[in-house]
Amino acid sequence: MRYLPHTSEDISEMLQTVGVQSLDDLFSSVPQECRRKNELNLPPALTEWELNNHIDRLAGSMAVSPEYKIFLGAGSYDHHIPESVSYLLSRSEFMTSYTPYQPEISQGTLQAIFEYQTLTARLLGMDVANASQYDGASSLAEALLMAVRITRHNKVAVSQLVHPNYRQVIKTYFAPSGYEIIDLPYSQNGTTDLSNLDNLEDLAAVAVQSPNFFGCIEDLQAVGKKARNQKALFIVCFSEPLAYGMYKNPGSFDADITCGEGQSLGIPRTFGGPALGMFAAKQKYVRNMPGRLVGQTVDADGNRGFVLTLATREQHIRREKATSNICTNHSLCALASSIYMASLGGSGFKELARLNYDKCEYLKDQLRKAGYSLPFSQSTFNEFVVQFPEGFDTTYQDLLQKKIMAGLPLECYYPELPHHYLLCVTETISKEDMDRLVGAIK
Amino acid sequence: MTDFPGTTGLIFNEPLLWEKGKKGRTGFSLPRRDVASYPLDESITGDGPDFPDLSEVDVIRHYIRLSQWNFSVDSGMYPLGSCTMKYNPKTNERQASHPGFAGAHPLLPPHLSQGILQLMFELEKFLVEITGMDAASLQPAAGAHGELAGMLLFHAYHKSKGTPRSKIIVPDTAHGTNPASAALCGYKPVPIKSNEQGVLAPKDVAQVMDEETAGIMVTNPNTLGLFEENVKAIADIVHAKDGLVYCDGANMNAVMGIVHMGDIGIDVLHLNLHKTFSSPHGGGGPGSGPVCVRNQLEPFLPVPRVIQKDGHYLLSIDFPQSIGKLHAFCGNVGVLIRAYSYVASMGAENLKKASQLAVLNANYIKEKLRGTFHLAYDRPCMHECVFSDKYQQIHKVTTLDMVKRLMDYGFHPPTIYFPLVVPGAIMIEPTETESKENIDLFIDSMNAIANEAKENPDLLREAPKSAKRRRLDETAAARKPCLRG
CATH class of the missing domain: 3.40.640.10 (Type I PLP-dependent aspartate aminotransferase-like (Major domain))
Structure with missing residues (x-):
């Protein structure tokens, strides 16, 4: 194993210094009643290359951008990372x-x-x-x-x-x-x-x-x-x-x-x-x-x-x-x-914030024009609530098929808000993505 | 003369971030603006933060220079007792930063996040097997968070029986976080002392265990690096009064594949994935502190839990007795991926071997240094051994002086002045990933320092000399705190 540097000669020499016969003897202070009765039962060790394939397969099943367009924030936000x-x-x-x-x-x-x-x-x-x-x-x-x-x-x-x-x-x-x-x-x-x-x-x-x-x-x-x-x-x-x-x-x-x-x-x-x-x-x-x-x-x-x-x-x-x-x-x-924060600097931070705001306002505008209700009038930053008509759940699932996630359904957190969705737009979402979302909802 | 790794080289000076930079620079590629500007409500908008403006080169050079002032596992041996600073495998980093995982939103529906749910499900199974417990939650974000989870489980258990309890037994060899975690749950810690052998005596536990006491928090192996050989008898005493046994599993690296924590009467155990399971410490975190439990406590585990149904993985909150949520989402998933990657790479045989070699390395150091430094408890140790400065005190040299001098030799100091039961403690945990050559060099350095203590003690009192900074005035820092620029 590449993380374990001891050769068998090293082990023998060190055991001799310690004054015991075998690695097992090192555990003499552990009473028999505390010992495992069986060896650990785990999958066979993977080589570095087998592990890469295995993880590629697991990670490959995840819905992530750019393949998916995720209009979802709710405490976790997609921003470009330099x-x-x-x-x-x-x-x-x-x-x-x-x-x-x-x-x-x-x-x-x-x-x-x-x-x-x-x-x-x-x-x-x-x-x-x-x-x-x-x-x-x-x-x-x-x-x-x-x-x-x-x-x-x-x-x-x-x-x-x-x-x-x-x-x-x-x-x-x-x-x-x-x-x-x-x-x-x-x-x-x-x-x-x-x-x-x-x-x-x-x-x-x-x-x-x-x-x-x-x-x-x-x-x-x-x-x-x-x-x-x-x-x-x-x-x-x-x-x-x-x-x-x-x-x-x-x-x-x-x-x-x-x-x-x-x-x-x-x-x-x-x-x-x-x-x-x-x-x-x-x-x-x-x-x-x-x-x-x-x-x-x-x-x-x-x-x-x-x-x-x-x-x-x-x-x-x-x-x-x-x-x-x-x-x-x-x-x-x-x-x-x-x-x-140091990379953006004061000027960059301000500009990026404004870009998030403007993009979000654009989507709000397009949804309003398409006839959807935005129930809360207060100013927002890069997230907002929209009320879709009854039966939108089906559309939401259809959109997922098209690899668009149209926000977070709020009903499971706020039962009094059925058909309300929390949508998020950051700088990673383009105008084209937003137009596609609005077009697909209609 | 031995060629020790410690030396000096060209190390750069570097000012604070805001002492450099110039308005008008940027280190960020601002995304294209493809929408118009919308009006703002001026009454609630502000000026934005007062950050310096730096170029990308400024930023890179700043942090590279800072990085060169740090010691790290990748540059040298870190014999830091109880912290298990083993090597952090690089393949783990590749797996954790896979775009499929790194880019995943935590509220993705289950059918779009099967890969990570499967990984978490399997990791729980691995940890359950390694510890010998029955079920696990991966949610706690660090060891102390895992301890808090454990105490909340104790609390929920006794509450469900209609008999909430007010006290908890904490031995003097427990980690410092234990009493603080217990206090968060309203438990009054009842301290007990370890015996002359450095372990807990059943009679001392029996004396304080009563029906007002929720149970005991043990660290096994304990912070003296000794196996609590009476743990089973102690568990029986605690269980007889319907108390529970918590094991701080921070030292699990000593006993993988060797001890079955379920069989010895442990009811709850937390693990530190950033210790035993090789994820990097990151200069202080993030870690991850999963809790493993026996069957009777499983209903109380935090939600959401990963479950398997008809060949699919789901996150379920349908556990009415659960203590609730401990983390905004599912815990430190990036750390979980690293731990999974480690277990998958090691397999059963190498995990056991890791524990054996960790114990071998510690015992080897103990034997080699026993004449030079005072050995607090002269018994076979597990993964760490504890010396003290008793022999060096006649030269008016302290533990602190000796370990500061160790820096000049190119080693990170051991844990010092802990556990509290050993005055002037020097607690050494080499871990299994250090080779015999590295350990021999460490031993040579410690011997050389013991000689210097006799012959030229000022060298130690003035150490370190080759680090970026000499000893810092911690008293002044606390007396007049300057916590920001």
Whole structure:
């Protein structure tokens, strides 16, 4: 086996040094009652070339672009990824290094993560960002737990227009503690209905997503004001951060915590993971934040360098009193997003955001002209809801046959919205693709 | 004199991203605009982010220079105890970045995503076979996430019986994440000490196990690199009070094909695919932490679960007792593909061989260094061995000084000051992918450092000298945090 370098001579010599007869004898401390009775039963080992064929066959069955036209976002977005991102990410020194606990020989990762924290904080308009969480869902769950710790209240209000899967994850995280989650309904224009908020007491947080699951931009000014009236933390979540290339970011509305999914920033979709949990907060809450933080310092010669810092919040120091149990995070995904943000630059980021918006507006326009109803009037970014006539399910299946996926049927998440579909258009979809979609629906 | 791998070469300086660049540059090929511009609601639009503008060359050179400041498995040996820094096979990268997988949307209908569902279904079966458990969920995104899943399963189990519990037993040889994961589920950790042999004694468990206690979290082999030989008796004690046994499987690399975790009374076990199953650490992640369970806990596993029906694979949420979702989609699928690729390449025989060689390498180091460094527990070890700085203290040299000096010799330091039960611990896990020559060089370096400790201790106190940076002021970093530029 090519990953196992020991020759039989090596093994004999080493066994002799250890003072045992055979490899089996090395396990003398494992009692007989703990031993396996049978050898492992696994398929025969494949050669590199057999494995390639096998994986080609499995991967070949997947519906992906460019063969398929996928008008589907819903928390996972198709954006062009510059070759430089994939190329740099495959550098062994980034890919095969450990968590940078030994800063002298990990300055590459440490500076890159310090830069990631900075770009993230600037993008979201926040004071400080951490070195990453697993995904948008776990970021939001951790944000809500952080709000519970800070306010010592045990109720949170979460908009129904936060990604339904994120809301499921919050429920799982909250189940044993008994903290209460109050659903905030949505109003006719496709944003969160805040009218119930005034009647609630002892709230730890008010959380909305913007752009929300329907693609609509929330009125963050109003949400922030209501949250502050309740003395609750104001949490803004997101699944498409490219939107902040164009729309005002959560920091400009004085959000306390901003968190969400960074997959759209240069990370392939890979069936939903690994993605990138982005997490940022106001400076005054930094010691309550979950996750790792990289900070600037100097070395013994006075040169600028970077280290993991404020570790007394973390599980390996604080144990059961830690701000989170997270250890391994999504460092390499954070690096991917940093390289992506650096490649686009401020100007490119803005232009790309605008292109996504305009393409999406074009499709909305064409669908309206074709007579379909777009039920929510609020501004959107690159996703929107359309109501198709009854019986569209058949058309949807016909389109799949033609290798077009016409969005996500919303009924399984929102039973009150039959025949409503969530459509997404990014820069990877051409005008021709959109015309073909509209033509095929008719 | 031995030619150690550590040396110095031309390493470049590189400023921070925003200290370079110029407005008007770009590193991105902006897609063609084929639609008109539409009006915007100016009241909600902003200025866009304040990022530097860089050319593609600027970006490439920046990150290549940064990469050269990192140590990595591909450049040298990483004897980092409990972290299993084995070689990361390159074929795994090819399989995970296959466009059919990398480009797949997580909400594709099942008939358009059979390939990945089949892979996940088969990987669950592999992991179940390797551990000796009955069922698995691939959803947890990291080891600590797997621990959380395990604790949620404990909680759901006792709740379903109408007897929720409030405490959990955590030994002093457990990983640091264990108490934090338990606390997230509202459990109060009850610490117990390992005995003089470095393992848990059944009587100590019996003393604290009661009907308020959900169970125990053990790490087996434990963080001293020792097999918990009483694990079966301990499991019996816990089960007698209807408690459950959680095993932190971070050290599974020692016992593949050797120990059957189901038979020894483990009810829940998490694996770290980025340790035992060879996926790269990526400078701190992403990892993946599947949980494996016995039959009685299967109904509680996270959803969606991959099921097989009439020869097709589906994602099902039809498990009414499930703890729910832990991840927005199905977990870290890219890492799952790498682990699948590893198991498929290794097969049963080589997985067992990997464990045997990992244990051989650790025992060989233990024997070779036992005279030079104090051995905390003089017993046959599994995949890692734990020394301390006891013999070097007379030279006023610490564990930290010695391992910093190891960098100059071209090796990554071992895990240090952990486990906490050994003061000044030096925890060495070579893994099976290091050859005898590499291990001998590592041993020579450790011996040379022990000599330097006697003869020229300042060399150690001032180490490292050949890294990009010398020792960094961590106190100043924490006292006045500068977390962004």
